[in-house]
Amino acid sequence: MISTSEALARLREGNARFASHVRGEDVFPGQTRRTALTKTQEPFAIILGCSDARVPAEIVFDQGLGDLFTVRVAGNIAADAEIASIEYAVEHLHTPLVVVMGHQSCGAVAAAVEGGEAPGHLPTLLQAIRPAVDEARKLKGDLATNAVRVNVEHVVAQLRSSKPVLAGVVASGKLQIVGAVYSLETGTVTWLP
Secondary structure, eight states: OOOOOHHHHHHHHHHHHHHTTTTOSSOOOOOHHHTTTTTOOSSSSSEEOOOOOOOOOOTTTOOOOTTTEEEEEEOOOHHHHHHHHHHHHHHHHHEEEEEEEETOOOOOHHHHHHOSSTTTTTTHHHHHHHHHHHTTSSSSSSSHHHHHHHHHHHHHHHTTOOOTHHHHHHTTTOOOOEEEOOTTTOOEEEEOO
16 A cells, blocks of 8 residues: 555646646556456545536546545535545555545535525535535635635544544554645646645
8 A cells, every 4th residue: 555645646646637638548447457456446545525527536636447435425525424434445445545625616515605495405415514604704705615625624624533433543644634625627636735
């Protein structure tokens, strides 16, 4: 398994290729790679991203089959099922890096900003995003843009402190959890401090 810094460098390089319209050679694997992956998987990064069809992590980071363990949910929130999925990859696959990736013009965040009534199960999703919206209201600049970033920061903090699994692995130095925001306009990923 690669180190957290090597995993992050691979994602940065892949996004640079994607944003400049240059695809990697191994993105579409041959039969040999598919066959090898039938027995095991060794993803080098976990991506908690939004379900938005415009933001597929494997393409945004120019990675191939088996490279990323991807968890997608509207608004890139981390409820119990998402955290359990991340814990699985950390504990059983020994994946060293988690990236929480929000994106420009996120519909879930926009709905939380707008407020009001939502049908079905949407209130549960919006309730998870509202604390970020409330914090973003105190910031200068565009509310929706700030809310996307703050939502990512909240989820990163939530995962870093998640017990009993993630917090301990982070403390041991074997796991890094970082935030990022994807630009629909440019195709680039901005990494949060």
